[in-house]
Amino acid sequence: MASSTENVKLGVCNVLFDGVDLGFTKGGVEVEVATSTKEITVDQMGETPIGEVIMGRTVSANVPLAETTLDNLVAIMPGSELISDGAKASGTVTFSTAAPVDGDKITLAGVDYTFKTAPVGNNEMAVPSTIAAAAAALTAKINANGVNFTASAVGPVVTVRAKNRGVDGNVAITKTAATPANITTTNLTGGVDATKAQVKVTNGVNINLLKLAKTLVLRPKGTNGEDDFTIHRAMCPGALNFAYQFDNERVFSAAFKGYALDNGQLFSLGDVTATA
Structure with a gap:
């Protein structure tokens, strides 16, 4: 395939968790895919590997949410409950x-x-x-x-x-x-104005993150799904990382981790509706 400058892409992404857009981010969204392997060795070859086997693969996404709303807090914080009128x-x-x-x-x-x-x-x-x-x-x-x-x-x-x-x-x-x-x-x-609201957060002990996992989609701004990065089953343990300072934004640090589907699929890149 011939090289094309159109394949060189920049830009931020929108973040959708279970189909809901989590809003603005601050500092950029980062994805990491890591693969662990086991080298195969035999005595006769010393430390020189004669082969290598993949032992596992992980995917994670760091999403610094700039919209520190109560709804976003509940979305990323297992063991939380929103109470609102x-x-x-x-x-x-x-x-x-x-x-x-x-x-x-x-x-x-x-x-x-x-x-x-x-x-x-x-x-x-x-x-x-x-x-x-x-x-x-x-x-x-x-x-x-x-x-x-x-x-x-x-x-x-x-x-x-x-x-x-x-x-x-x-x-x-x-x-x-x-x-x-x-x-x-x-x-x-059914829309009703809220006069008061709060999020109650427990210590989260023994919460099964897999049972709470949902689809996480990173969609480059200005695209319609053709460049999506989709983690089919993702969740985060919940984290807050902000300071009450006049020159710094408050950010919800959402560190999502992917879990494999029953068929072993971990993530997709591109249009998930594509078929053979």
């Missing part, structure tokens, strides 16, 4: 019967997400072949914006949630479709 709004988009066609559009809080045969805009998506693919594409676009809302997809249903608690999250989701029955939407409702 506020609530986040949520709504849905459901793709049914048939996949969207060129020009079909979802509008969330005034922002259009449009399916196009030849997508060019930041919020345009390629016309999908299935309703599940449509849900996945919309979810990725909403999460890529990463401002006020997050989305998650289960089959053809996309659940949209406000990032923050409050009535400001109670917004409309509408559709413009060639065949209206193929897409149904429900407005975001």
Whole structure:
């Protein structure tokens, strides 16, 4: 393959944990993959190895979260509990019967997400072949914006949630479709302003991190999944590392560690929807 300057990439990433964007970072996100090996030796060859076997591989991601919100604290701190009188709004988009066609559009809080045969805009998506693919594409676009809302997809249903608690999250989701029955939407409702909140943190003894592990996605800003670094099962023990100083930001130091799936898969790089 010929060399190309387009393969040289810079830039920061958005961090999604269980489909939720954790917001701004400070200092850069770093990933480390380590592989341990065992050299095979025999007496007759002295210390010269005659072979080598991989014994294991680990993956970790250091994510310094600059948005030190109570929600982020709960996300990265096992043994924590958020207590609040506020609530986040949520709504849905459901793709049914048939996949969207060129020009079909979802509008969330005034922002259009449009399916196009030849997508060019930041919020345009390629016309999908299935309703599940449509849900996945919309979810990725909403999460890529990463401002006020997050989305998650289960089959053809996309659940949209406000990032923050409050009535400001109670917004409309509408559709413009060639065949209206193929897409149904429900407005975001249930948002309640919080007047007080706290996070209670236990000592965490005997908490099984594997049972709390979720998908961690590092998505370079301005991309739509083609360059994702995905740790399929990740969790962190929780850490706080900040000083109350006028010239330093407070940061939640989220040191995520990956755990292998039952089939041995540890992480993926690229579009996880790609198939052979």
